[in-house]
Amino acid sequence: xxxxxxxxxxxxxxxxxxxxxxxxxxxxxxxxxxxxxxxxxxxxxxxxxxxxxxxxxxxxxxxxxxxxxxxxxxxxxxxxxxxxxxxxxxxxxxxxxxxxxxxxxxxxxxxxxxxxxxxxxxxxxxxxxxxxxxxxxxxxxxxxxxxxxxxxxxxxxxxxxxxxxxxxxxxxxxxxxxxxxxxxxxxxxxxxxxxxxxxxxxxxxxxxxxxxxxxxxxxxxxxxxxxxxxxxxxxxxxxxxxxxxxxxxxxxx
Amino acid sequence: xxxxxxxxxxxxxxxxxxxxxxxxxxxxxxxxxxxxxxxxxxxxxxxxxxxxxxxxxxxxxxxxxxxxxxxxxxxxxxxxxxxxxxxxxxxxxxxxxxxxxxxxxxxxxxxxxxxxxxxxxxxxxxxxxxxxxxxxxxxxxxxxxxxxxxxxxxxxxxxxxxxxxxxxxxxxxxxxxxxxxxxxxxxxxxxxxxxxxxxxxxxxxxxxxxxxxxxxxxxxxxxxxxxxxxxxxxxxxxxxxxxxxxxxxxxx
Numbered sequence: 001x002x003x004x005x006x007x008x009x010x011x012x013x014x015x016x017x018x019x020x021x022x023x024x025x026x027x028x029x030x031x032x033x034x035x036x037x038x039x040x041x042x043x044x045x046x047x048x049x050x051x052x053x054x055x056x057x058x059x060x061x062x063x064x065x066x067x068x069x070x071x072x073x074x075x076x077x078x079x080x081x082x083x084x085x086x087x088x089x090x091x092x093x094x095x096x097x098x099x100x101x102x103x104x105x106x107x108x109x110x111x112x113x114x115x116x117x118x119x120x121x122x123x124x125x126x127x128x129x130x131x132x133x134x135x136x137x138x139x140x141x142x143x144x145x146x147x148x149x150x151x152x153x154x155x156x157x158x159x160x161x162x163x164x165x166x167x168x169x170x171x172x173x174x175x176x177x178x179x180x181x182x183x184x185x186x187x188x189x190x191x192x193x194x195x196x197x198x199x200x201x202x203x204x205x206x207x208x209x210x211x212x213x214x215x216x217x218x219x220x221x222x223x224x225x226x227x228x229x230x231x232x233x234x235x236x237x238x239x240x241x242x243x244x245x246x247x248x249x250x251x252x253x
Numbered sequence: 254x255x256x257x258x259x260x261x262x263x264x265x266x267x268x269x270x271x272x273x274x275x276x277x278x279x280x281x282x283x284x285x286x287x288x289x290x291x292x293x294x295x296x297x298x299x300x301x302x303x304x305x306x307x308x309x310x311x312x313x314x315x316x317x318x319x320x321x322x323x324x325x326x327x328x329x330x331x332x333x334x335x336x337x338x339x340x341x342x343x344x345x346x347x348x349x350x351x352x353x354x355x356x357x358x359x360x361x362x363x364x365x366x367x368x369x370x371x372x373x374x375x376x377x378x379x380x381x382x383x384x385x386x387x388x389x390x391x392x393x394x395x396x397x398x399x400x401x402x403x404x405x406x407x408x409x410x411x412x413x414x415x416x417x418x419x420x421x422x423x424x425x426x427x428x429x430x431x432x433x434x435x436x437x438x439x440x441x442x443x444x445x446x447x448x449x450x451x452x453x454x455x456x457x458x459x460x461x462x463x464x465x466x467x468x469x470x471x472x473x474x475x476x477x478x479x480x481x482x483x484x485x486x487x488x489x490x491x492x493x494x495x496x497x498x499x500x501x502x503x504x505x
Contacts, residue, residue, distance in 0.1 A: 068335065068501040086341040094339040098332025104267045116260040117340035160336065 012080055014168050014199035015042035015065065020074030022060055022223075034060040035071070035223045042201065042216075044167070047194055049214035049231075050203040051239065053247070057223040058203050062172055065201070066094055078168060090118075093166035095157040095174055101146040107132075107156060108141040111163065118164040131159040134189055136182070150177040158186065168199045175209050187212055207239040221246060258346055261337075265354035269320055274358070277319060281312060281366035289370040299374065300383040302392060306467055308367040309396040313359070316366075317400055318423060320358045321407035323416040324351060325495060330415075335500050348495045352404050359400050391466045398480060399459045405487035412494035430455035456483030 022035040034057045042048050052058050063069040064076060067083030081088035102110075108128070115124035132138045135155040140148065148156065154177040161169050175183045190200060190213050204210050210217055211231065217239060219227040226246060229238075288307050325348075328334040337347055375382060406426065410419035434457045441447035452458060458480030462473035 063501050066339065066501075068338075069499070086343070089339060089341045092339065094336075096332060096335060098336050100328075100331040100333045100336075102268050102333075103272070104270055105264065109264065109267075113260055113264045114336075114340065116257040117337070117342055119257065119341075 011043060013041045013077070014044045014046070014079060015040075015048075015201065016075075016077040016080075017041070017061075017065070018075045020061075020064060020071040020076060022057075022064065022069070022071050026072075033223055035064070038074070038220075038223070038225055040218060040225055040228065042199060044199055045194070045197045046216060047190065047200040047202060047214045049210035049217040050201065050220060051205070051207065051210055051217060051243065052220035056220045058220055059172070060223075061220065062170060062201075062203055066092075066170060091167045093161035093163065093169040095154075095161035095169070095171045097154075097172065097176075098157065103144050103146040105145050106142050107137065107145065107148070110145060110156075111159065114160060114163055120164055127163060128159075131162055134185070135159055136185070151179060151182065154178055155182065162193070166198065168201070169193075171200060171202045171204075173204055173206075174202070175204065175206050183209065207243060211236065211239050219243070219246060221250060257342070258350060261342070261346070261350040262353055265350050266357055269354060269358045274320075277316075278362045278365045281316065281362060282369060285312065285366040286370040286373075289374040297380060298383045299378040299380045301371065301375070302383075302385065302388045302467055304371055304374065305367075305389060305392050306463065308371065309363065309392070310463075312363045312367050313396055313400050314403060314423075314427070316359050316362045317355075317403035317407060318420045320355045320362075321404060321411065322420055324355060324408055324411040324419075325498070326411045326415050326419070329498065329500060332501075338500055344495050345492055348408065348492060352408055352491075355404055355408075356400060359404070360397070363396075363400070388466060388469075392463065395459050395463050395466065395477075398477075398484065399463075402456065402459060402480070402484050402487060405484065405491050408491040409487060409494055412491070412498050426455070430457065452479045453483050453486050456480060456487075458483060 017038055017040050020035055020038050021033070024032040024034055038057075038061065050058050050061065060069065064071050065078070065083060067085075067088070076083055078088040079091055081091075111128045111132075112124065115128060120127055129138070132141055135158055137152065137155050137159065140152055143152075154174070158171075158174060161171065174186060178186065187209075194200070200213075202210065202214060211234070214231050217227075217229045217231055218225050219229070219242065227242065229242065231238075285308055288311065289304055293303075323330075325334070328351075334347065338344065375384075403423070407419055407423055410422045414422055433451055433455050437444075437447050437451045456479065458476045458478070462476035462480060465471055465473035465476060
Protein backbone atom coordinates (compact mmCIF):
# COMPACT_ATOMS: atom_id res chain seq x y z
CA UNK A 1 0.00 0.00 0.00
CA UNK A 2 1.30 3.44 -0.90
CA UNK A 3 1.73 5.74 2.03
CA UNK A 4 -0.13 8.97 1.79
CA UNK A 5 2.16 11.91 1.36
CA UNK A 6 1.64 14.27 4.27
CA UNK A 7 0.68 17.68 3.01
CA UNK A 8 1.89 20.63 5.04
CA UNK A 9 -1.01 22.11 7.00
CA UNK A 10 -1.89 25.50 5.60
CA UNK A 11 -0.85 28.14 8.07
CA UNK A 12 -3.67 30.13 9.60
CA UNK A 13 -3.16 33.78 8.83
CA UNK A 14 -3.55 36.32 11.61
CA UNK A 15 -4.93 38.85 9.12
CA UNK A 16 -6.25 38.12 5.67
CA UNK A 17 -7.45 41.01 3.51
CA UNK A 18 -8.71 40.32 0.00
CA UNK A 19 -9.66 43.03 -2.48
CA UNK A 20 -11.35 45.37 -0.03
CA UNK A 21 -12.69 48.69 -1.23
CA UNK A 22 -14.45 51.45 0.64
CA UNK A 23 -16.06 54.62 -0.63
CA UNK A 24 -17.52 57.27 1.69
CA UNK A 25 -20.60 59.21 0.55
CA UNK A 26 -20.92 57.08 -2.62
CA UNK A 27 -24.09 58.83 -3.83
CA UNK A 28 -22.84 62.39 -3.27
CA UNK A 29 -21.25 64.64 -5.88
CA UNK A 30 -17.84 64.16 -4.29
CA UNK A 31 -17.51 60.54 -3.22
CA UNK A 32 -14.29 59.72 -1.34
CA UNK A 33 -12.71 56.43 -2.31
CA UNK A 34 -10.77 55.62 0.85
CA UNK A 35 -9.61 52.12 -0.13
CA UNK A 36 -9.15 50.53 -3.56
CA UNK A 37 -8.75 46.77 -3.91
CA UNK A 38 -6.48 46.38 -0.90
CA UNK A 39 -5.04 42.89 -0.54
CA UNK A 40 -2.46 41.60 1.93
CA UNK A 41 -1.90 38.88 4.49
CA UNK A 42 -0.16 38.81 7.84
CA UNK A 43 1.08 35.46 9.18
CA UNK A 44 1.02 34.71 12.89
CA UNK A 45 3.79 36.23 14.97
CA UNK A 46 4.75 39.02 12.56
CA UNK A 47 4.98 42.69 13.47
CA UNK A 48 3.63 44.64 10.53
CA UNK A 49 3.74 48.40 10.18
CA UNK A 50 1.33 50.51 8.19
CA UNK A 51 2.64 53.84 6.97
CA UNK A 52 1.41 56.47 4.57
CA UNK A 53 0.64 60.17 4.27
CA UNK A 54 -2.42 61.79 5.90
CA UNK A 55 -5.66 60.75 4.24
CA UNK A 56 -4.04 57.68 2.69
CA UNK A 57 -6.65 55.32 4.15
CA UNK A 58 -4.76 53.98 7.19
CA UNK A 59 -7.53 54.72 9.70
CA UNK A 60 -10.23 53.36 7.38
CA UNK A 61 -8.25 50.16 6.92
CA UNK A 62 -7.76 49.82 10.67
CA UNK A 63 -11.47 50.45 11.34
CA UNK A 64 -12.41 47.74 8.82
CA UNK A 65 -9.92 45.29 10.35
CA UNK A 66 -11.43 45.93 13.78
CA UNK A 67 -14.97 45.40 12.49
CA UNK A 68 -16.02 48.99 13.26
CA UNK A 69 -16.70 49.68 9.61
CA UNK A 70 -17.90 47.43 6.78
CA UNK A 71 -16.01 47.30 3.51
CA UNK A 72 -18.09 47.84 0.36
CA UNK A 73 -16.36 44.94 -1.35
CA UNK A 74 -13.85 42.24 -0.48
CA UNK A 75 -13.21 39.96 2.45
CA UNK A 76 -11.45 40.43 5.79
CA UNK A 77 -10.63 37.68 8.26
CA UNK A 78 -8.78 37.62 11.57
CA UNK A 79 -7.59 34.08 12.32
CA UNK A 80 -10.22 32.96 9.75
CA UNK A 81 -13.01 34.67 11.68
CA UNK A 82 -15.11 37.65 10.73
CA UNK A 83 -13.65 40.74 12.53
CA UNK A 84 -17.05 41.44 14.10
CA UNK A 85 -17.41 37.91 15.47
CA UNK A 86 -16.99 37.34 19.20
CA UNK A 87 -14.32 34.72 18.41
CA UNK A 88 -12.15 37.27 16.58
CA UNK A 89 -12.63 39.79 19.38
CA UNK A 90 -11.49 37.26 21.99
CA UNK A 91 -8.19 37.00 20.12
CA UNK A 92 -7.53 40.68 19.51
CA UNK A 93 -6.45 43.74 21.46
CA UNK A 94 -6.65 47.37 20.34
CA UNK A 95 -4.99 50.59 21.34
CA UNK A 96 -6.86 53.63 20.07
CA UNK A 97 -7.27 57.20 21.23
CA UNK A 98 -10.49 57.28 23.24
CA UNK A 99 -11.48 60.58 24.84
CA UNK A 100 -13.76 59.57 27.73
CA UNK A 101 -13.11 61.43 30.96
CA UNK A 102 -15.25 59.58 33.48
CA UNK A 103 -14.50 61.16 36.88
CA UNK A 104 -16.29 58.42 38.82
CA UNK A 105 -14.08 55.58 37.53
CA UNK A 106 -10.50 54.83 38.49
CA UNK A 107 -7.89 53.25 36.24
CA UNK A 108 -8.07 50.06 38.34
CA UNK A 109 -11.90 49.80 38.09
CA UNK A 110 -11.79 50.45 34.37
CA UNK A 111 -9.20 47.72 33.82
CA UNK A 112 -11.14 45.35 36.08
CA UNK A 113 -14.19 45.84 33.84
CA UNK A 114 -12.13 44.85 30.81
CA UNK A 115 -10.65 41.89 32.69
CA UNK A 116 -14.24 40.76 33.38
CA UNK A 117 -15.18 41.20 29.73
CA UNK A 118 -12.15 39.07 28.83
CA UNK A 119 -13.18 36.40 31.39
CA UNK A 120 -9.79 36.62 33.09
CA UNK A 121 -11.33 35.82 36.49
CA UNK A 122 -8.56 34.64 38.88
CA UNK A 123 -5.63 35.88 36.82
CA UNK A 124 -7.11 39.37 36.35
CA UNK A 125 -5.35 41.08 39.24
CA UNK A 126 -1.91 39.70 38.39
CA UNK A 127 -2.38 40.53 34.74
CA UNK A 128 -3.45 44.11 35.47
CA UNK A 129 -0.66 44.65 38.03
CA UNK A 130 2.02 43.30 35.68
CA UNK A 131 0.92 45.46 32.77
CA UNK A 132 0.57 48.58 34.94
CA UNK A 133 4.11 47.96 36.17
CA UNK A 134 5.47 47.39 32.65
CA UNK A 135 4.01 50.71 31.49
CA UNK A 136 4.96 52.58 34.69
CA UNK A 137 1.34 53.20 35.64
CA UNK A 138 1.26 51.40 39.01
CA UNK A 139 1.13 54.72 40.88
CA UNK A 140 -1.82 55.86 38.78
CA UNK A 141 -4.03 52.84 39.43
CA UNK A 142 -6.23 54.83 41.81
CA UNK A 143 -6.35 57.94 39.64
CA UNK A 144 -9.71 58.81 38.15
CA UNK A 145 -9.96 58.53 34.38
CA UNK A 146 -10.57 62.27 34.15
CA UNK A 147 -7.29 63.16 35.85
CA UNK A 148 -4.91 61.31 33.53
CA UNK A 149 -2.43 63.21 31.39
CA UNK A 150 -2.30 62.59 27.64
CA UNK A 151 0.74 60.34 27.98
CA UNK A 152 -0.85 58.36 30.82
CA UNK A 153 -3.99 57.87 28.74
CA UNK A 154 -1.89 56.53 25.90
CA UNK A 155 -0.21 54.09 28.29
CA UNK A 156 -3.60 53.03 29.64
CA UNK A 157 -4.75 52.33 26.08
CA UNK A 158 -1.62 50.19 25.62
CA UNK A 159 -2.34 48.29 28.84
CA UNK A 160 -5.87 47.73 27.52
CA UNK A 161 -4.53 46.40 24.21
CA UNK A 162 -2.31 43.81 25.90
CA UNK A 163 -4.72 42.82 28.68
CA UNK A 164 -5.42 39.08 28.70
CA UNK A 165 -3.48 37.12 26.14
CA UNK A 166 -4.36 38.64 22.78
CA UNK A 167 -2.97 36.81 19.76
CA UNK A 168 -3.29 39.89 17.57
CA UNK A 169 -2.85 43.49 18.67
CA UNK A 170 -3.72 46.61 16.68
CA UNK A 171 -1.76 49.69 17.64
CA UNK A 172 -2.84 53.05 16.24
CA UNK A 173 -0.11 55.67 16.65
CA UNK A 174 1.13 54.05 19.90
CA UNK A 175 3.97 56.51 20.46
CA UNK A 176 2.06 59.70 19.59
CA UNK A 177 1.88 61.09 23.15
CA UNK A 178 4.72 59.18 24.80
CA UNK A 179 7.94 60.69 26.11
CA UNK A 180 11.27 59.18 24.91
CA UNK A 181 11.78 56.86 27.95
CA UNK A 182 8.26 55.48 27.47
CA UNK A 183 8.93 54.95 23.76
CA UNK A 184 12.05 52.92 24.62
CA UNK A 185 10.05 50.91 27.17
CA UNK A 186 7.34 50.22 24.61
CA UNK A 187 9.97 49.09 22.11
CA UNK A 188 11.44 46.65 24.65
CA UNK A 189 7.97 45.49 25.61
CA UNK A 190 7.09 44.77 21.98
CA UNK A 191 10.35 42.85 21.52
CA UNK A 192 9.44 40.59 24.44
CA UNK A 193 5.87 40.12 23.21
CA UNK A 194 7.11 39.32 19.70
CA UNK A 195 8.99 36.34 21.10
CA UNK A 196 5.74 34.96 22.55
CA UNK A 197 4.29 34.81 19.03
CA UNK A 198 1.83 37.67 19.26
CA UNK A 199 1.02 39.38 15.95
CA UNK A 200 1.15 43.17 15.98
CA UNK A 201 -0.37 45.49 13.38
CA UNK A 202 1.20 48.89 13.90
CA UNK A 203 -0.03 52.09 12.27
CA UNK A 204 2.25 55.09 12.71
CA UNK A 205 3.74 58.26 11.25
CA UNK A 206 6.93 57.74 13.20
CA UNK A 207 9.13 56.10 10.55
CA UNK A 208 12.14 55.39 12.77
CA UNK A 209 9.87 53.71 15.32
CA UNK A 210 8.27 51.56 12.62
CA UNK A 211 11.73 50.68 11.32
CA UNK A 212 12.91 49.68 14.79
CA UNK A 213 9.95 47.48 15.62
CA UNK A 214 8.46 46.01 12.45
CA UNK A 215 9.34 42.89 10.45
CA UNK A 216 7.36 44.14 7.50
CA UNK A 217 5.97 47.48 6.41
CA UNK A 218 3.01 48.22 4.15
CA UNK A 219 3.06 51.58 2.42
CA UNK A 220 -0.40 52.90 1.68
CA UNK A 221 -1.25 55.94 -0.40
CA UNK A 222 -4.51 57.11 -2.01
CA UNK A 223 -6.29 54.05 -0.64
CA UNK A 224 -3.99 51.50 -2.27
CA UNK A 225 -1.10 49.44 -0.89
CA UNK A 226 1.81 50.63 -3.03
CA UNK A 227 4.60 48.62 -1.42
CA UNK A 228 5.18 45.74 0.95
CA UNK A 229 8.71 45.88 2.41
CA UNK A 230 10.49 43.10 4.23
CA UNK A 231 12.39 45.03 6.93
CA UNK A 232 14.72 42.26 8.06
CA UNK A 233 17.52 43.12 5.64
CA UNK A 234 17.02 46.85 5.36
CA UNK A 235 19.42 49.50 6.53
CA UNK A 236 18.51 52.35 8.84
CA UNK A 237 16.86 55.26 7.08
CA UNK A 238 15.43 53.03 4.35
CA UNK A 239 11.82 53.92 5.12
CA UNK A 240 12.44 57.63 4.93
CA UNK A 241 14.08 57.24 1.49
CA UNK A 242 11.26 55.00 0.29
CA UNK A 243 8.64 57.42 1.62
CA UNK A 244 10.31 60.36 -0.17
CA UNK A 245 10.50 58.37 -3.42
CA UNK A 246 6.79 57.55 -3.23
CA UNK A 247 5.91 61.16 -2.58
CA UNK A 248 8.04 62.33 -5.52
CA UNK A 249 6.44 59.71 -7.79
CA UNK A 250 3.02 60.88 -6.63
CA UNK A 251 3.93 64.52 -7.29
CA UNK A 252 5.29 63.79 -10.76
CA UNK A 253 2.27 61.70 -11.72
CA UNK B 254 -26.74 37.27 33.60
CA UNK B 255 -22.99 36.71 33.38
CA UNK B 256 -20.52 38.26 35.88
CA UNK B 257 -19.14 40.37 33.00
CA UNK B 258 -22.62 41.76 32.30
CA UNK B 259 -23.19 42.55 35.98
CA UNK B 260 -19.81 44.30 36.16
CA UNK B 261 -20.69 46.33 33.07
CA UNK B 262 -24.04 47.26 34.60
CA UNK B 263 -22.36 48.41 37.83
CA UNK B 264 -19.77 50.44 35.91
CA UNK B 265 -22.42 52.05 33.71
CA UNK B 266 -24.40 52.94 36.85
CA UNK B 267 -21.33 54.52 38.44
CA UNK B 268 -20.58 56.47 35.28
CA UNK B 269 -23.98 58.15 35.52
CA UNK B 270 -23.49 59.41 39.07
CA UNK B 271 -21.23 62.37 38.47
CA UNK B 272 -21.24 65.30 40.93
CA UNK B 273 -24.01 67.01 38.92
CA UNK B 274 -26.09 63.84 39.05
CA UNK B 275 -25.57 63.60 42.84
CA UNK B 276 -26.99 67.11 43.33
CA UNK B 277 -29.97 66.52 41.07
CA UNK B 278 -32.05 64.31 43.41
CA UNK B 279 -31.88 67.07 46.03
CA UNK B 280 -33.15 69.58 43.49
CA UNK B 281 -35.96 67.22 42.52
CA UNK B 282 -36.70 66.66 46.22
CA UNK B 283 -37.38 70.38 46.60
CA UNK B 284 -39.67 70.37 43.55
CA UNK B 285 -41.37 67.18 44.81
CA UNK B 286 -41.93 68.75 48.24
CA UNK B 287 -43.49 71.83 46.62
CA UNK B 288 -45.88 69.59 44.67
CA UNK B 289 -46.91 67.73 47.85
CA UNK B 290 -47.14 70.64 50.27
CA UNK B 291 -48.72 73.33 48.12
CA UNK B 292 -52.40 72.65 48.77
CA UNK B 293 -54.65 71.92 45.80
CA UNK B 294 -57.68 74.27 45.73
CA UNK B 295 -61.10 72.82 46.71
CA UNK B 296 -59.63 69.67 48.28
CA UNK B 297 -60.46 68.69 51.82
CA UNK B 298 -58.43 65.48 51.95
CA UNK B 299 -54.85 64.29 51.39
CA UNK B 300 -55.37 62.01 48.37
CA UNK B 301 -52.22 59.86 48.08
CA UNK B 302 -52.97 58.60 44.52
CA UNK B 303 -53.59 62.12 43.29
CA UNK B 304 -50.36 63.41 44.85
CA UNK B 305 -48.45 60.43 43.47
CA UNK B 306 -49.86 61.12 40.01
CA UNK B 307 -48.75 64.76 40.20
CA UNK B 308 -45.28 63.84 41.52
CA UNK B 309 -44.46 60.94 39.21
CA UNK B 310 -46.16 62.55 36.24
CA UNK B 311 -43.60 65.34 36.55
CA UNK B 312 -40.56 63.41 37.79
CA UNK B 313 -40.49 60.40 35.46
CA UNK B 314 -40.18 62.28 32.13
CA UNK B 315 -37.81 64.94 33.54
CA UNK B 316 -35.54 62.48 35.37
CA UNK B 317 -35.58 60.12 32.35
CA UNK B 318 -34.50 62.97 30.10
CA UNK B 319 -31.76 63.93 32.59
CA UNK B 320 -30.21 60.45 32.78
CA UNK B 321 -30.68 59.56 29.12
CA UNK B 322 -29.22 62.67 27.44
CA UNK B 323 -26.87 61.38 24.73
CA UNK B 324 -26.94 57.93 26.31
CA UNK B 325 -25.47 56.13 23.29
CA UNK B 326 -24.26 59.10 21.25
CA UNK B 327 -21.82 60.28 23.95
CA UNK B 328 -20.34 56.79 24.21
CA UNK B 329 -19.74 56.76 20.47
CA UNK B 330 -18.21 60.25 20.47
CA UNK B 331 -15.76 59.73 23.33
CA UNK B 332 -14.74 56.22 22.25
CA UNK B 333 -16.18 54.39 25.30
CA UNK B 334 -18.31 52.14 23.08
CA UNK B 335 -15.33 51.40 20.84
CA UNK B 336 -13.23 50.20 23.79
CA UNK B 337 -16.09 47.93 24.88
CA UNK B 338 -16.87 46.48 21.48
CA UNK B 339 -13.28 45.39 20.93
CA UNK B 340 -14.12 42.81 23.61
CA UNK B 341 -16.31 39.76 23.19
CA UNK B 342 -19.48 41.60 24.07
CA UNK B 343 -22.59 41.94 21.93
CA UNK B 344 -24.09 45.31 21.21
CA UNK B 345 -27.36 44.06 22.70
CA UNK B 346 -25.60 43.31 26.01
CA UNK B 347 -24.13 46.81 26.03
CA UNK B 348 -27.55 48.34 25.36
CA UNK B 349 -29.18 46.23 28.04
CA UNK B 350 -26.56 47.15 30.67
CA UNK B 351 -26.79 50.81 29.66
CA UNK B 352 -30.60 50.92 29.75
CA UNK B 353 -30.82 49.02 33.03
CA UNK B 354 -28.35 51.39 34.66
CA UNK B 355 -30.31 54.41 33.39
CA UNK B 356 -33.55 52.87 34.61
CA UNK B 357 -32.04 52.20 38.05
CA UNK B 358 -30.80 55.79 38.28
CA UNK B 359 -34.22 57.11 37.24
CA UNK B 360 -35.95 55.06 39.94
CA UNK B 361 -33.43 55.82 42.67
CA UNK B 362 -33.98 59.54 41.99
CA UNK B 363 -37.76 59.28 41.52
CA UNK B 364 -38.27 57.21 44.67
CA UNK B 365 -36.11 59.59 46.67
CA UNK B 366 -37.63 62.80 45.31
CA UNK B 367 -41.13 61.42 44.79
CA UNK B 368 -41.85 59.12 47.69
CA UNK B 369 -40.01 60.89 50.50
CA UNK B 370 -42.13 64.10 50.34
CA UNK B 371 -45.24 61.93 50.11
CA UNK B 372 -44.36 60.03 53.30
CA UNK B 373 -43.55 63.28 55.13
CA UNK B 374 -46.80 64.75 53.83
CA UNK B 375 -48.72 61.73 55.16
CA UNK B 376 -47.14 62.17 58.59
CA UNK B 377 -47.67 65.90 59.01
CA UNK B 378 -50.97 66.49 57.21
CA UNK B 379 -53.97 67.50 59.29
CA UNK B 380 -56.45 66.68 56.53
CA UNK B 381 -58.19 63.30 56.31
CA UNK B 382 -56.12 60.80 54.30
CA UNK B 383 -57.48 59.03 51.21
CA UNK B 384 -55.25 56.00 50.60
CA UNK B 385 -55.95 52.85 48.58
CA UNK B 386 -53.01 50.44 48.60
CA UNK B 387 -54.00 48.61 45.36
CA UNK B 388 -54.47 51.92 43.52
CA UNK B 389 -51.08 53.27 44.66
CA UNK B 390 -49.28 50.02 43.76
CA UNK B 391 -50.95 49.94 40.33
CA UNK B 392 -49.86 53.54 39.73
CA UNK B 393 -46.26 52.71 40.71
CA UNK B 394 -46.30 49.72 38.31
CA UNK B 395 -47.67 51.86 35.49
CA UNK B 396 -45.12 54.61 36.08
CA UNK B 397 -42.40 51.95 35.97
CA UNK B 398 -43.73 50.87 32.57
CA UNK B 399 -43.83 54.53 31.46
CA UNK B 400 -40.19 55.01 32.52
CA UNK B 401 -39.27 51.91 30.49
CA UNK B 402 -41.03 53.45 27.51
CA UNK B 403 -39.20 56.78 27.95
CA UNK B 404 -35.82 55.01 28.22
CA UNK B 405 -36.50 52.98 25.06
CA UNK B 406 -37.53 56.09 23.09
CA UNK B 407 -34.53 58.08 24.36
CA UNK B 408 -32.13 55.22 23.60
CA UNK B 409 -33.56 55.05 20.09
CA UNK B 410 -33.20 58.83 19.63
CA UNK B 411 -29.70 58.90 21.12
CA UNK B 412 -28.49 56.34 18.58
CA UNK B 413 -29.22 58.79 15.77
CA UNK B 414 -29.31 62.28 17.31
CA UNK B 415 -26.51 64.12 19.10
CA UNK B 416 -26.57 64.97 22.85
CA UNK B 417 -29.34 67.24 24.03
CA UNK B 418 -31.13 67.06 20.67
CA UNK B 419 -32.60 63.70 21.63
CA UNK B 420 -34.27 65.27 24.68
CA UNK B 421 -35.64 68.08 22.47
CA UNK B 422 -36.89 65.35 20.12
CA UNK B 423 -38.59 63.65 23.09
CA UNK B 424 -40.31 66.91 24.05
CA UNK B 425 -41.47 67.42 20.45
CA UNK B 426 -42.61 63.82 20.35
CA UNK B 427 -44.56 64.34 23.60
CA UNK B 428 -46.34 67.45 22.26
CA UNK B 429 -47.24 65.74 18.95
CA UNK B 430 -48.35 62.65 20.90
CA UNK B 431 -50.87 64.57 23.05
CA UNK B 432 -52.19 66.57 20.09
CA UNK B 433 -52.54 63.50 17.91
CA UNK B 434 -54.09 61.46 20.72
CA UNK B 435 -56.75 64.11 21.23
CA UNK B 436 -57.40 64.37 17.48
CA UNK B 437 -57.65 60.61 16.96
CA UNK B 438 -59.90 60.22 20.06
CA UNK B 439 -62.35 62.87 18.85
CA UNK B 440 -62.34 62.58 15.06
CA UNK B 441 -60.75 59.29 13.98
CA UNK B 442 -61.79 56.97 16.79
CA UNK B 443 -63.54 54.63 14.33
CA UNK B 444 -60.52 54.32 12.00
CA UNK B 445 -58.55 51.26 13.09
CA UNK B 446 -55.50 52.38 11.04
CA UNK B 447 -55.38 55.80 12.70
CA UNK B 448 -55.67 54.26 16.17
CA UNK B 449 -53.08 51.59 15.35
CA UNK B 450 -50.52 54.09 13.98
CA UNK B 451 -51.07 56.55 16.82
CA UNK B 452 -50.70 53.85 19.47
CA UNK B 453 -47.40 52.65 18.04
CA UNK B 454 -45.69 55.89 17.06
CA UNK B 455 -47.13 58.05 19.84
CA UNK B 456 -48.15 55.49 22.45
CA UNK B 457 -50.67 56.53 25.07
CA UNK B 458 -51.68 53.12 26.41
CA UNK B 459 -49.96 53.39 29.81
CA UNK B 460 -51.08 57.01 30.25
CA UNK B 461 -54.72 56.04 29.53
CA UNK B 462 -54.32 53.19 32.02
CA UNK B 463 -53.09 55.67 34.66
CA UNK B 464 -56.21 57.80 34.05
CA UNK B 465 -58.47 54.76 34.34
CA UNK B 466 -56.85 53.67 37.62
CA UNK B 467 -56.91 57.18 39.06
CA UNK B 468 -60.57 57.74 38.20
CA UNK B 469 -61.58 54.19 39.17
CA UNK B 470 -63.49 53.79 35.89
CA UNK B 471 -62.46 50.28 34.82
CA UNK B 472 -59.62 47.78 34.89
CA UNK B 473 -57.49 48.97 31.94
CA UNK B 474 -56.50 45.65 30.32
CA UNK B 475 -56.75 46.95 26.76
CA UNK B 476 -54.79 50.13 27.51
CA UNK B 477 -52.02 48.12 29.19
CA UNK B 478 -51.86 45.77 26.20
CA UNK B 479 -51.51 48.74 23.84
CA UNK B 480 -48.79 50.11 26.12
CA UNK B 481 -46.94 46.77 26.12
CA UNK B 482 -47.16 46.55 22.32
CA UNK B 483 -45.68 50.01 21.84
CA UNK B 484 -43.02 49.27 24.48
CA UNK B 485 -41.99 46.16 22.52
CA UNK B 486 -41.99 48.25 19.32
CA UNK B 487 -39.67 50.92 20.74
CA UNK B 488 -37.33 48.40 22.33
CA UNK B 489 -37.08 46.59 18.98
CA UNK B 490 -36.26 49.93 17.35
CA UNK B 491 -33.58 50.61 19.97
CA UNK B 492 -31.94 47.19 19.54
CA UNK B 493 -32.07 47.55 15.76
CA UNK B 494 -30.55 51.06 16.00
CA UNK B 495 -27.70 50.06 18.30
CA UNK B 496 -26.75 47.33 15.82
CA UNK B 497 -26.77 49.78 12.92
CA UNK B 498 -24.79 52.70 14.35
CA UNK B 499 -21.23 53.47 13.36
CA UNK B 500 -19.05 52.77 16.41
CA UNK B 501 -16.11 54.80 15.23
CA UNK B 502 -17.02 58.21 13.89
CA UNK B 503 -13.44 59.14 13.11
CA UNK B 504 -12.40 61.17 10.10
CA UNK B 505 -13.22 59.78 6.74
